[in-house]
Amino acid sequence: MLTQAHSEALFERAKKVLPGGVNSPVRAYRSVGGTPPFLVRGEGSHVWDEDGNEYVDFVGSWGPLILGHSHPAVLEAVGQAMQHGLSFGAPTAIEVDVAELIVSMVPNIDMVRMVNSGTEAVMSALRVARGVTGRDKIIKFEGCYHGHSDAMLVKAGSGALTGGAPDSKGVPSAVAADTLIAQYNDLNSVRELLEANPGQVAAIIVEPIAANMGVVPPEPGFLEGLRALCDAHGALLIFDEVITGFRLARGGAQEYFGVRADLVTFGKIIGGGMPVGAYAGKREIMEQVAPTGPIYQAGTLSGNPVAMAAGLTQLQILNAHPEIYTEIEHKAQHMADAMRQAAAASQVALQVNQCGALLCPYFTSEPVRCFADTQRSDLEKFRTYFWGMQDHHMYIAPSQYEATFVNASHTEEDIEAFCQAAAAVINAL
Numbered sequence: 001m002l003t004q005a006h007s008e009a010l011f012e013r014a015k016k017v018l019p020g021g022v023n024s025p026v027r028a029y030r031s032v033g034g035t036p037p038f039l040v041r042g043e044g045s046h047v048w049d050e051d052g053n054e055y056v057d058f059v060g061s062w063g064p065l066i067l068g069h070s071h072p073a074v075l076e077a078v079g080q081a082m083q084h085g086l087s088f089g090a091p092t093a094i095e096v097d098v099a100e101l102i103v104s105m106v107p108n109i110d111m112v113r114m115v116n117s118g119t120e121a122v123m124s125a126l127r128v129a130r131g132v133t134g135r136d137k138i139i140k141f142e143g144c145y146h147g148h149s150d151a152m153l154v155k156a157g158s159g160a161l162t163g164g165a166p167d168s169k170g171v172p173s174a175v176a177a178d179t180l181i182a183q184y185n186d187l188n189s190v191r192e193l194l195e196a197n198p199g200q201v202a203a204i205i206v207e208p209i210a211a212n213m214g215v216v217p218p219e220p221g222f223l224e225g226l227r228a229l230c231d232a233h234g235a236l237l238i239f240d241e242v243i244t245g246f247r248l249a250r251g252g253a254q255e256y257f258g259v260r261a262d263l264v265t266f267g268k269i270i271g272g273g274m275p276v277g278a279y280a281g282k283r284e285i286m287e288q289v290a291p292t293g294p295i296y297q298a299g300t301l302s303g304n305p306v307a308m309a310a311g312l313t314q315l316q317i318l319n320a321h322p323e324i325y326t327e328i329e330h331k332a333q334h335m336a337d338a339m340r341q342a343a344a345a346s347q348v349a350l351q352v353n354q355c356g357a358l359l360c361p362y363f364t365s366e367p368v369r370c371f372a373d374t375q376r377s378d379l380e381k382f383r384t385y386f387w388g389m390q391d392h393h394m395y396i397a398p399s400q401y402e403a404t405f406v407n408a409s410h411t412e413e414d415i416e417a418f419c420q421a422a423a424a425v426i427n428a429l
């Protein structure tokens with residue numbers, strides 16, 4: 001066990017003034033037990049905690065840091081922007097630069113509206129879908145997480161799953177009633193809902209790779225099938241690309257899978273580590289948003305110049321270096337293969353799902369292709385795996401239902417260290 005005295009003392013203080021000691025539930029390590037390391041510093045692929053422990057970081061702030069921590073160009077841009085003031089609440093040139101770059105990188109979009117989080121992006125995109133279609137119902141998938149707006153806290157993944165309470169108190173039943181639940185990778189479940197609610201479904205929202213119940217990739221034809229069902233029933237297709245955006249490819253899942261969405265939501269990478277989200281679509285749809293259209297949505301700090309500076313710089317680097325995408329995918333493949341080999345050698349029941357630079361081990365002998373399959377993973381084994389990895393200085397998400405994030409800053413040594421640690425931990429299971 002690593003020493004954690006300073007983190008433990010801080011966690012005790014934190015629990016007195018922050019619910020659960022944290023500002024976002026998964027950080028509290030509820031599903032693995034124990035104390036979360038309080039982090040003080042990150043550089044490239046490594047982070048340090050309050051007790052001086054150094055880790056290779058495979059969380060990357062839950063996805064945003066695709067270039068690693070403290071990237072010099074990003075820090076430089078933020079420092080420059082800060083010199084001119086922190087916020088104006090007025091139009092600035094950098095918002096135009098960011099929007100133009102996003103529109104040039106992402107297929108099928110003409111316009112973008114910046115917000116401050118993934119939750120806000122999804123909440124706003126749902127309002128747009130409802131406003132444009134004049135319909136109220138939304139189809140989402142069990143185990144997908146789309147932020148914590150009322151409509152989306154129904155059969156949600158990520159922290160809502162980890163906490164053992166898939167649905168939240170405080171969500172009005174009238175709101176939840178308009179959220180219809182389908183099964184991921186099961187087009188029939190979607191078709192049945194559309195047929196049972198004719199002319200009432202405004203949108204189908206999906207994580208193109210489900211990355212909040214571990215990692216569940218779409219099977220061939222699934223996303224294409226959703227597109228066809230939306231077209232047949234007059235519903236909009238929303239790709240929630242808060243995780244997959246700028247991670248799978250410059251153009252995100254639309255480019256990677258070759259399927260067109262009507263609205264796309266972003267977060268995480270788009271802000272380079274600062275609080276940014278966005279939603280985007282074709283001009284006819286986006287001009288329905290205020291002030292040009294009747295669908296209201298606003299934000300005091302939206303398009304904040306310091307946040308835009310971080311996001312713009314990170315996106316410019318990704319745009320100029322598409323080879324990053326093949327590199328991070330290869331690293332993730334290598335890690336997944338190493339884990340599978342270790343499991344085979346030591347006869348541990350293990351499935352490793354990997355797609356792009358996202359991967360997740362499930363401790364089960366059956367393939368994992370939908371929410372029900374994820375529930376078969378042995379959580380006790382996951383806990384042992386988690387703490388074993390921590391002992392090897394590997395910082396991974398403290399939950400079965402989160403992805404392992406690979407990024408451009410991971411060196412060959414980092415990846416080898418992960419593979420060796422995982423092999424040792426799996427062997428000992």
Ligand code: PMP
Nearest residue numbers: 117118119145146147242243267
């Ligand atoms: N959508 C998806 C797919 C997510 O993974 C998340 C957060 N992990 C969100 C939406 C919500 O984003 P935020 O936490 O920035 O509100």
